[in-house]
Amino acid sequence: MTPPERPARADDDAYVVDTRNRPSGQRGGRPKPDADDAYVVDTRHRPPARRGGVPAADPDAEPARRPRRRRGRLVALLVGLLVLAWLAFMVWVPYNAWNDIARVDATPSGDRPTGGKGTNFLLVGSDSRQGLTEAQKKEFGATNAAGARTDSIILVHVSDSGNKPLVISLPRDSYVPIPGYRKNKINAAYALGGPKLLTATVENATGLTIDGYLEIGFGGFASVVDSLDGVDICVPFNMKDPEAGINLKKGCQTLDGHNALGFVRTRHTDPRGDLGRADRQRQFLAAVMKKAVSPGTVLVPWRYKGFADSMSRGLILGRDTTMGEALAIFQAMRSVSNGDGISATVPIADPNYTTYAGSSVKWDSAKASELFRMIKDDESLTSVPKGAGN
Structure with a gap:
């Protein structure tokens, strides 16, 4: 059984797979041209694949939030430690002087x-x-x-x-x-x-x-x-x-x-x-x-x-x-x-x-x-x- 040929890509790197007349379970997988249960798969924005099958980063995607959250937690931790150190200093100074x-x-x-x-x-x-x-x-x-x-x-x-x-x-x-x-x-x-x-x-x-x-x-x-x-x-x-x-x-x-x-x-x-x-x-x-x-x-x-x-x-x-x-x-x-x-x-x-x-x-x-x-x-x-x- 010969697989269907992939449509040629257009200049904008998009391609369309037309399976409008492909009924479920039909032998050979060839679509019938007159069927009305069609669907279209548009892959014009699919990112190009890198070697090994791993997709490259999408330049339009949102930046990762995890590093930003980690930085925020680190800053909060440092501020908390400084406050605790200051409070300890405020208590230690008069206590030491008292003695x-x-x-x-x-x-x-x-x-x-x-x-x-x-x-x-x-x-x-x-x-x-x-x-x-x-x-x-x-x-x-x-x-x-x-x-x-x-x-x-x-x-x-x-x-x-x-x-x-x-x-x-x-x-x-x-x-x-x-x-x-x-x-x-x-x-x-x-x-x-x-x-x-x-x-x-x-x-x-x-x-x-x-x-x-x-x-x-x-x-x-x-x-x-x-x-x-x-x-x-x-x-x-x-x-x-x-x-x-x-x-x-x-x-x-x-x-x-x-x-x-x-x-x-x-x-x-x-x-x-x-x-x-x-x-x-x-x-x-x-x-x-x-x-x-x-x-x-x-x-x-x-x-x-x-x-x-x-x-x-x-x-x-x-x-x-x-x-x-x-x-x-x-x-x-x-x-x-x-x-x-x-x-x-x-x-x-x-x-x-x-x-x-x-x-x-x-x-x-x-x-x-x-x-x-x-x-x-x-x-x-x-x-x-x-x-x-x-």
Whole structure:
């Protein structure tokens, strides 16, 4: 049996097989010309065959999608790994810094105040020269002081009831009883017995239990500020103080570590003396926390790590103070910087009270006692009452 001849190809490489009269199962496979059950097979776009019978790629076909999908998955995987690495870095940096912070026993012994709601912390700025080189001592005007004293004493209250956090300055010259000693300026407690006696003195004067202790040293102020590339401070008036090593002009500006340290230390150029300095210290701490949590710090790896490392070198924590409590202190300062907290000084009756220890600060006993009672009961405050001397 001879197979039917293939029709000749046309110039456009197409050919047509006409089987219009080819009935099913007819011998010889020859079509009958008069049948009406016809079909046509058009192969004009059939791709040319390659050697071995494998068809060549059709230039008009859609490109393969599998490689594109693989690239997309690879990109997504790389992005996911980068995000995980960044999150791990964000957690590791403060954790590593936390383990490097020095500890001190700041928990008083003996009878302590009981009861109270919320959490109270003592935030102390020490003028200790420990860790400073001789060149730094000269630069910061810190060459003549012996021992360690407190330049700032701040009571921080964090509410359990959702009230605004309170940041209350206790002026370093406050004239209060010191357990085991007679009355004296409150910063004498630190010189006589360190953080433990200072905490006991604050508890005795306020009736509040101090739950955590955080101290930043003299040199720590400068290094923390420099790690942030300066902090933004509005200087209230011209400040020239050779002892503090500053010559600042009135106005808002970015202060480096040296000038920021002088800004919080000086009181000779402030007409309000120690009270004015207490206000500037709270202003400074709020500015530091605002800069520390800004995108310009958190999203820049070397600045973020530099800040954490400088904080760990400059901080001293109470032995029983937890990481959560330290974060609560920083969060309270941040709230103050955002206007969501209350910042004030304990009510004062006389800022120049004459005592055997020299000019001191006398609290307004009635208003101070009422303030500390409200703090102990965790009552909501919109402001702190001022005494006649504030």
